Amino acid sequence: MLDRLNVRAAIVSIVFLTVLLGTWELANQPPEQTEALTEYEMLMGGSAPQARVPNPSEIGLLAIEELSDPFYDKGPNDKGIGLQLMYSLYRVLSGYFLAALVAIPVGFLIGMSPLMQKALDPFIQVLKPISPLAWMPLALFILKDSEISSIFVIFICSIWPMLINTAFGVSSVKKDYLNVARTHELGRIKTAFLVVLPAAAPTILTGMRISIGIAWLVIVAAEMLVGGTGVGYYVWNEWNNLDLTSVVFSILMIGFIGMLLDLSLAKATKMVQYVE
Amino acid sequence: MSSYLLTAENLSKVYPGPKGGEPLTVFDGVNFGVNKGEFVCVIGHSGCGKSTILNILAGLDDATTGAVIMDGKEVAGPSLDRGVVFQNYSLLPWISVFKNISFAVKSRWPKWSKDEVYEHTMKYIEMVGLKGVEHRKPSQLSGGMRQRVSIARAFAIQPKLLLLDEPFGALDALTRGMIQEELIKVWEKTNQTVIMITHDVDEAILLSDRIFLMTNGPHASIAESVMIDIPRHRDRTEIIHHDHYYPIRNHVVDFLVKRSKELNDTGIEQQGQEQAFHYPPEVNPATGQVTEVKIDTDPSQVDDTRIANLR
Numbered sequence: 001m002l003d004r005l006n007v008r009a010a011i012v013s014i015v016f017l018t019v020l021l022g023t024w025e026l027a028n029q030p031p032e033q034t035e036a037l038t039e040y041e042m043l044m045g046g047s048a049p050q051a052r053v054p055n056p057s058e059i060g061l062l063a064i065e066e067l068s069d070p071f072y073d074k075g076p077n078d079k080g081i082g083l084q085l086m087y088s089l090y091r092v093l094s095g096y097f098l099a100a101l102v103a104i105p106v107g108f109l110i111g112m113s114p115l116m117q118k119a120l121d122p123f124i125q126v127l128k129p130i131s132p133l134a135w136m137p138l139a140l141f142i143l144k145d146s147e148i149s150s151i152f153v154i155f156i157c158s159i160w161p162m163l164i165n166t167a168f169g170v171s172s173v174k175k176d177y178l179n180v181a182r183t184h185e186l187g188r189i190k191t192a193f194l195v196v197l198p199a200a201a202p203t204i205l206t207g208m209r210i211s212i213g214i215a216w217l218v219i220v221a222a223e224m225l226v227g228g229t230g231v232g233y234y235v236w237n238e239w240n241n242l243d244l245t246s247v248v249f250s251i252l253m254i255g256f257i258g259m260l261l262d263l264s265l266a267k268a269t270k271m272v273q274y275v276e
Numbered sequence: 277m278s279s280y281l282l283t284a285e286n287l288s289k290v291y292p293g294p295k296g297g298e299p300l301t302v303f304d305g306v307n308f309g310v311n312k313g314e315f316v317c318v319i320g321h322s323g324c325g326k327s328t329i330l331n332i333l334a335g336l337d338d339a340t341t342g343a344v345i346m347d348g349k350e351v352a353g354p355s356l357d358r359g360v361v362f363q364n365y366s367l368l369p370w371i372s373v374f375k376n377i378s379f380a381v382k383s384r385w386p387k388w389s390k391d392e393v394y395e396h397t398m399k400y401i402e403m404v405g406l407k408g409v410e411h412r413k414p415s416q417l418s419g420g421m422r423q424r425v426s427i428a429r430a431f432a433i434q435p436k437l438l439l440l441d442e443p444f445g446a447l448d449a450l451t452r453g454m455i456q457e458e459l460i461k462v463w464e465k466t467n468q469t470v471i472m473i474t475h476d477v478d479e480a481i482l483l484s485d486r487i488f489l490m491t492n493g494p495h496a497s498i499a500e501s502v503m504i505d506i507p508r509h510r511d512r513t514e515i516i517h518h519d520h521y522y523p524i525r526n527h528v529v530d531f532l533v534k535r536s537k538e539l540n541d542t543g544i545e546q547q548g549q550e551q552a553f554h555y556p557p558e559v560n561p562a563t564g565q566v567t568e569v570k571i572d573t574d575p576s577q578v579d580d581t582r583i584a585n586l587r
Contacts, residue, residue, distance in 0.1 A: 176366040179336055182354040184383045184433070194379065198370045274370040275415035 021056040028055050054245040059252075062245045077237060079229070081253055087229040089257070091147070091222075092215045095154025099211065103159045104204065107166025108192065111200070117167065124163065132157035132218045136225055146226040150219070157218045158211035165207025169200030201272035209265035216258045231257075280309035281469055282333070282437055286342035289328050302328060303496040306342070307555050308488060309569075310437075315463060315470045317480035318498075319528065320490025321536060326473045330441050333471065334360045346437065356384050359435035363442040365422045367414040367429075374410040377401065377429045384433040400432040403462055420451035424458060431462055440472035444479065453512055456482060464509065477528050481521065482510055488556065489531045491540040499539050501569075502528060503560045520562035527561035 030052065054062075070082025110117045132153045139149035173196050181191040223232025231254055238246035288304035302325040310316050318326050331337035333344055335354035344351040346358070354360075367376050378397040382388070388396070401410050404424040414422050423443055430438055443459075444452045456479060463470060463483075474480050480487050487502040506518045515521055555569040 176362060176364060177368060179354075179360070179362070180366050180368065182336060183334060183356075183358070183360045184380050185354070185356050186383060190383075195368065198368070201370075272370075275413070276369050 084231045084234040088231045095151040099155045099159040103162035107163045110167035111170025128160045150222040158215040161210040162207040169203025173199040205269040281312040282346045283309040287339045288341045290340040315484045317484040318488045324490045324493040324496035357436045359430035359438045361430045361440045361443045365426045400428040404428040438470045498556045501556045523562045
């Protein structure tokens with residue numbers, strides 16, 4: 001039954017995709033040449049009279065070309081999409097794991113101590129709504145390095161969902177589980193690791209999943225701003241080159257990697273899920 | 277010193293009222309003693325503070341006044357000396373049945389080797405008839421099986437006192453009967469001291485040596501301690517044919533239906549008078565004998581120790 005549903009869903013998906021790409025392809029043909037090429041145009045090799053959004057077929061051809069050699073490096077302005085994605089992933093993951101290293105212990109503290117919750121709440125409420133890119137100038141000035149600054153921006157944007165979810169998960173561990181720990185004379189550390197952490201793990205992982213999504217959103221913008229390497233820079237660079245085919249292709253790649261990141265966190269969440 | 281393993285002396289629980297309102301005294305003047313190896317049931321209507329008393333005995337809750345003394349020491353906080361079986365089983369859902377018990381065994385005997393922990397854990401899993409499902413998660417078990425795990429966990433740490441908070445309240449009648457028999461078997465093997473809260477009169481008569489009858493709240497207290505002198509080993513199907521069964525049952529039911537309220541009304545009138553500081557009289561409904569039990573410590577002194585301890 002489920003299999004049949006999956007098959008049917010896949011068929012509908014493919015139909016939608018074909019209709020979408022077909023319409024796009026057909027509606028987006030270059031206009032017929034009505035006049036003969038001017039001398040200038042002939043000198044320029046008969047270029048298209050007007051810039052157009054690329055057709056799916058063109059994007060497909062470029063994708064095959066790019067993905068057959070994704071890691072080439074021909075200088076600062078010509079690197080393979082794979083290489084650019086690796087730069088972005090490296091920044092996202094380092095900022096993200098640094099954030100986890102801070103957010104989970106602090107979230108534990110907030111979740112376990114009502115005092116800390118009240119004391120730290122104003123800071124979180126003010127800092128949380130700040131757009132991560134607003135930190136960029138300050139980060140560049142203090143850290144004096146665009147690479148570390150973009151990692152910092154990822155750090156600051158992924159810390160909040162993890163912090164808030166950890167604090168919430170820890171503070172809402174069922175009293176029964178804590179009573180089990182108390183009647184078995186578990187110490188604070190043992191209670192934290194044997195009872196609170198596994199009980200709160202699904203909530204914590206949900207926060208981590210939200211964070212990785214936000215981090216991947218922010219890295220593109222951050223790299224457009226600082227430039228140099230990464231998929232955000234790649235998109236902006238191709239825009240400057242007026243290579244819209246590469247722009248669309250890289251947009252799709254950003255989506256694809258984002259999906260993989262989300263799926264892996266979803267899988268991790270499933271692993272710590274428990275049924276009461 | 278009394279010969280009791282555990283005594284509760286002048287316990288009360290008062291919750292502060294809503295702003296400007298009267299504070300709520302759930303129970304006060306609760307005194308009792310429990311002998312080693314004894315099985316005691318506490319029966320009373322909802323809201324008389326039975327569960328609160330059990331939590332105070334466990335060390336999970338604090339009494340407003342009075343103290344619980346076990347083995348000559350005041351109970352302050354939870355301890356492995358007092359095992360608890362909660363009504364909702366309170367198993368950790370992310371680990372297996374085996375681990376739910378073995379973590380308790382490990383915390384009881386931290387120096388034990390892996391093999392010792394394994395053997396001890398398996399012994400209690402077998403005792404409650406759960407061999408073969410020890411690797412399942414609690415969510416994969418029925419309610420009755422979960423409560424057996426909880427009972428095995430509590431017995432496995434071999435506490436000096438076992439506290440059961442309506443352990444069979446959430447089970448259907450058939451499962452309940454089966455687990456009662458399991459409980460009798462395990463109890464007879466271990467000779468554990470048990471205090472159990474229940475709503476079920478037949479269950480209380482089947483299991484206990486004495487039944488504490490509580491008056492209704494607020495200002496609830498233990499009115500009587502009913503002796504169950506039906507010889508062991510007791511069997512669910514045979515116990516009802518014993519001569520003493522119906523006198524006891526009628527006495528308890530009569531108490532719950534009528535006297536628990538009447539006594540509470542007179543109790544409130546007597547408030548502030550010298551009625552608090554004695555153990556509940558021991559009643560044998562079959563013979564009609566009523567024995568007053570005198571307290572052998574001065575309750576005012578107990579209060580002082582408690583205050584001293586609080587400092």
